[in-house]
Amino acid sequence: FKQKTAYDISLGLVGSEMCIRDSGGGGRGRGRGNGAMSQAQRAMDALKAKCAERGVEVRFMANGMARRRSNTTTHHRKRDELSWRLEWVFHINSERIVRIDEKVEESSALRDAYAAHVKEMTLAVENKASMAPFKLAERDGDVRFDVVMEKFDTPANAKVWIPIDLRDTIASALRGKTVLEFPTFHVVPRTSAEKDGEVVASKQ
Numbered sequence: 001f002k003q004k005t006a007y008d009i010s011l012g013l014v015g016s017e018m019c020i021r022d023s024g025g026g027g028r029g030r031g032r033g034n035g036a037m038s039q040a041q042r043a044m045d046a047l048k049a050k051c052a053e054r055g056v057e058v059r060f061m062a063n064g065m066a067r068r069r070s071n072t073t074t075h076h077r078k079r080d081e082l083s084w085r086l087e088w089v090f091h092i093n094s095e096r097i098v099r100i101d102e103k104v105e106e107s108s109a110l111r112d113a114y115a116a117h118v119k120e121m122t123l124a125v126e127n128k129a130s131m132a133p134f135k136l137a138e139r140d141g142d143v144r145f146d147v148v149m150e151k152f153d154t155p156a157n158a159k160v161w162i163p164i165d166l167r168d169t170i171a172s173a174l175r176g177k178t179v180l181e182f183p184t185f186h187v188v189p190r191t192s193a194e195k196d197g198e199v200v201a202s203k204q
Helices: 032-053 112-126 128-134 172-175
Strands: 058-059 074-076 081-092 094-107 145-151 160-163 177-181 184-189
Touching: 032 058, 032 074, 081 112, 081 128, 081 172, 094 112, 094 128, 112 172, 112 184, 128 184
Parallel strands: 058 177, 081 184
Antiparallel strands: 074 081, 081 094, 145 160, 145 184
16 A cells, blocks of 8 residues: 655665666677676676575666675675665755665664664764754654655656664565665654654555
8 A cells, every 4th residue: 555755755866777787798708708797697696596585676787887886785605694785865954964884784673773873973963953853762652754765666756665664674674675786775854744754655
């Protein structure tokens, strides 16, 4: 089902139509270059398969794209554990502050990674009050922000945003989701009109 959004989130990510994995050069070239490309492709396929086992669809961008190059997500074979690169986008007034976790184990709680960013951002800014809406609350009724992920394959003029519970582990939060290389979590403060945190949502 869907609920109407109470706010508008502008997203600067490349659309899903560009999420096409590089085919390895279409047969051009010979020798070690092709071997290296094949090895990279095998690594991507293996990572994609491990994510799929956990119910996560990963869409890779073409080789050379910045988001493809910056993806630090890995799979530890011996422990059979994923370590995710996480991107957090804090919507503060008219600004978008991007924070990155290079590698976080999938068994970790999202709230721990989130809280670390809020603490660092609060220490760094002069206007401490601007960070007040993003602080974790003891009770659900006191929460003053929403964390959402974009749902892919929806019309550009009708974006769907999926609510994320910071109390979940990364593995649990990502189950059933689609990500472009790695997950992006948008953190949006609620206004008085948005006290219920309504977002365009889809139950999966």
